[in-house]
Amino acid sequence: MECKLVPSVCSYCGTGCGVLFEVINGKIVSTLPMKTHPVNEGKLCIKGWNLHEHVNSFMRLKQPLVKTFGRFIKTDWDEAIQLTADRFREIIEKYGPDSIGVLVSAKITNEENYLAQKFARAAIGTNNVDHCARL
Amino acid sequence: MDKCIACGTCAEKCPKKVDDFYNARLIKRKAIYVPYSQTVPLKYAIDKDNCIYFKNGKCRACEKFCEAGAINFDDQETEITLNVGSLIMAPGFKSFDPSRYDTYSYTALPNVVTSLEFERILSATGPFMGHLARPSDEKEPEKIAWFQCVGSRDMNRCDNGYCSSVCCMYAVKQTVVAREHSKVLLDCSIFFMDMRTHGKDFDRYYENAKKEGVKFIRSRVHSVEALPGTDDLLVRYVDDNGHLEKETFNMVVLSTGLEIDENVIELSKRLRIDLDQYHFTQSDSFHPVATSVPGIYACGAFTGPKDIPQSVMEASAAACAATERLAPARNTETRAVDTPQERDITRESSRIGVFVCNCGINIGGVVRVPEVAEFARTLPNVVYVEENLFTCSQDTQDKMTEVIREKGLNRVVVAACTPRTHEGLFQETLINAGLNKYLFEMANIRNHDSWVHADDPDAATEKAKDLVRMAVAKTDLLSPLQQTDLSITQSALVVGGGVSGMTAALSLAHQGYPVHLIEKSDSLGGNALTLYRAHKGEEVATFVKELVNELESEDLITIHENSTITGVDGFIGNFKSQVTNGVSKEEIAHGVAIFATGAKEYKPDEYLYGKHRAVVTHSEMDQLFQTNAPRLIEARNVAFIQCVGSRNEEHPYCSKVCCTHTVESALEVKRRNPDADIYVFYRDMRTYGTREDLYRKARAEGVLFVRYSKNGKPVVSADGDEVKIEFRDPILNRTLAVQADILCLATAIVSHRDHAMAQFFKVPMDADGWFLEAHQKLRPVDFANDGVFLCGMAHYPKPIDESIAQAQAAASRALTVLAMDTIRVGGIVCSIDAELCSGCLACINVCPYIAISFNDDKQVAEVNEALCKGCGACAATCPSEAPILMGFNNKELYAQIKGALAA
Amino acid sequence: MNNKVKAWLEDGTIDVFLGYKEVDHHPLPYCFTKERLDEVDDLLLSPARYSLEKIATHMTDEEPDIKIGMLARDCNSRALNVLYLWNQLNPDNVRTVNVNCCPSRLKEHGDCSYLEPETVGAYKRRVGVDNNLALKDVEAYDETERLDRWMYEFQKCIKCYGCRNICPVCFCKECSLEHDELVRTGPLLPDVPVFHMVRAVHMAGRCIDCGLCEAACPMDIPLRLLYQKVNQIVMDLFDYKTGTSVEQPPFSILGDTVTLEPKPIEPLKVINNE
């Protein structure tokens, strides 16, 4: 039996509530609010309470899919990234960089979010960047 | 008669008023009537002697108003010939007519009523709708007196020397019920000679009534007179101390005894049934339901005065005795019903048919039925609506069957009367149309609507719509429920090899079923082995010997002596019991079990018992008789003390058998030793029924009966070979003493308190250690746990004749299970969704039928369909809504509630 | 204490021990094991309370026979009693190190110092129910005032289910509060007051008045007061003190004798607001 309580920060929005993941035998079974966390003081909203659910969700994407002939087909990362890059380039060439927008998620880290906006501005060349938890 | 739907219009319109005999002539009824509200079948009948049409040839009002066309003036009495193998006589009794007691002024004063009349006064369906009122002015009485033994224990003014057995208890009950009905604290007095509350839990009831303030006055009343200027009654009586007292009451109830009707005596003559001097059947103690004519059996008050539990037991006993010889013919005239194949509707979308009933004018006269039908059409998934005059009539049923087939209906709602009377009928129609019978729902727009809102048709119509909407909402979610047949092990296990157990075993074997008889000791016979004679004088030993012989020669009976049960699994029809005789173990499969584990004689530690040779118990006294001990012949004084260990704090019940046993023994001593002086110290002599004759005979032969009170017990001290008994004489009010060579203690009968057995078969035991039957009155030998039955002293102390009757009754009840090849389980039962069950055990704790068990492997609760009665207690308890009550599941009920609130 | 825990882990009395340990400057629940025995030296009594018994039930879901030791404050012990009773933990497999949760005013009644809610603001005091009030003060409000105040509180509910999630004695596999027929999915505010009433009813015979629900409520709904009322009624009606009565749960017919005889209905005390 291995049971760990792993402190973390809720990834849903920008508030930054402290959470504890209850991990039993390597599986997250529950999320608890961190009592001593200065931000949430032991409270959570419904999204925070269910953080562990998207980790364990059977609907979670675990590898890239490509939509071909209207259906999603499993593929590998190299092909997926190559395909995406090719399509981006095509679109930029045809419609200009402002035709692309980047929407980032609260479920990734701050650093990843930074990278995402950098990617938008430097790699794509667009200012159309937004975040789902823009409070 | 088939057409009558008991709507009551005929009686409403009938112009002729007649005295209502059922309500003791306290009110009037009509010339067309139902004799009483519980009649089966519930149909109106014309009282030909009072009907205006039959007298004058005119009227026929009932015919005019009967929408069902059910009135038939040409109906004739017919004679039917039935060929039967045996006959059971259950003619009941007649309440004693107290008119001949002129001193009680029954005929002259309206407020002197008989107990049966008072019973009607208390009844909700009685003349005053259950309000306590006296006949003269219908005012509520504040003070009522009951006179006991009116027409019982009386050889002077009537020839009823017997005790009617039931009056003491019913009088106490009437005081308690009357006090519940009364708005003021009702003053109740019972004038009695001996309080005979000898039934199970009766003494407790009596003591409670005393504690609650009901007055018990030991006296025989002298007279009742009218108090001039009022409707009140002046009662004169002599109290315990010999003083003449006067007291005023608002009302007097005469506790009238039970008698056999002249017509019954007449009938018995025709059937050549021998009756005793009181016109009860002549039977010996060992064949309580037999009559002098082979093949004719009797039960109820015809065999002697008795109460409901005893009558119900005897009824089952008679059924058993009457069918024993007919067993080979069982099922030879059975016909099977043809039913069409059930249609599978699981893949069909809901197609609901709604049938709205006018019930003649019963509903249609108030509720605007066409409007309700129109409304029903607008409800979701309703594809067919029909309006009927009488939905329950046979032609409508046939049509309904057709419509279901034609329109492809898969769910049916009938908006009519109550499912209590009509659900079965409509379900039958569904079955005939090839639909599962649970795809049906009723909306009661009659009893709940048109009847109660007769003065407001608009509101009633709206309510009818609500009720229909609710029913449709639920019906939409109904799913077909399955019943399955479980096979039955057609053999019985009888626990206890006393007279009860042996009788039950033998009865079942005679009926053709194998029986395993478990006896813990090394011989059969039980308590009967110690007894000398039954109360009618028969030798017990001879009978037991014959019984054992018969038992041993019966091939179908396996006797397990020295054996005990160590575990029981299963349920009705499918029990498996582990039996061990100390050497080997055996598993017995059986379909039913009968408890006949008996009871034992209490061994007291008072009155020098065990310390002085002169002091014996009843069973020891019987040994003296059997061995014809010289002590008996030599004794100069023999004394008996009653209620030793009974009716006290430790055993707050009456042991029932001891008073009779004492009187019998006193007479036996007199027979052998006429010169002996005999003293009986008693609290109440409870020689009920015809046992009263023995009491009277004992007094006639000079046996002295001295009453003592619970707090003034006789004091016994040793005096050489004799004992000295000091006692307070209630009449002289002085302390006296007698010497006795033999002092017989009438000790209590006490329970074995076999908790293990109770647990094995999951049956309850009451505070006194008696096994608790399913219903004290109506199911006296059944347990709440199906397939387990009870008889003999394990139930309560009782004499040998009552034990035998109860044993036959238990066999009879067991037979109702054994005679089936299968039992049908399922339908409206619970099923626990294992996905939702968190194994908290709450449902198991609340299940009154012990139908839920815990599966340790899966850590979930599981329902046994054979035991589940569909009460829903588990579903109400479970916080996770894991138990699903079929036909009443949460979704269906929520839908119904939403339907109710949708208006 | 530490030595006792070490000894238990070593001799196999327990397989794991649930206590607290400081991680990243936060006192957090921690599961000590035989393999890392010296960590037991860091075992501490946290000023923050977590429901260790709830973690224990999650562990037994995985390994039913695991032997668990844990730190037990009075509220933890009461929760354990309830969980034993409802067959969610096996008392034979649980060992506790009882700790006195000082400073504690009325330890026996669970009214410990953790359960003193922060002083509420003027607005709430005016229109809502002050979390610091005693039950009798709340009951003293008149009928309409009571309704208004409670509905004000319930209407704040953001339906986070935190009260249920944190509750040490909520163990149902599927919660009735998620049944669409009872509490509709979607709408916020939840069906007032059905959500809270259903939960209150389900707390009968379970709530051990630990106050974790109220502490976890982001909207400061005075849940403790509500469930205190539940406990009081359970006490009055069933003569059952949740968490300390260790016999049968109250909602069981066994308290009365199991018979199908109709029993006389004892007159119950008149409802105070009739």
Added chain:
Amino acid sequence: MTVKRITFLQELLGLLGLGGRLGLSWISSAEAQKFVQVVTDFTQKIKSLGPNPLSAFPEKRKAAAAGLLLEQSSVMPA
């Protein structure tokens, strides 16, 4: 059991100010008089208590959002 459970709910509703709106009575099929009495009394009682106060609450909530709850509420500002 039922009587206890219902009393439980009655008490709980009482705390929330919804007392008196739940009743329980045992009436046998033979006690028509009692049935009429009980239902009439209860209907009367419910009528005297007025319409379901909960149905008014969505409006109250809207009012609260507009900062009007204080005026609407029977609880007047101190």
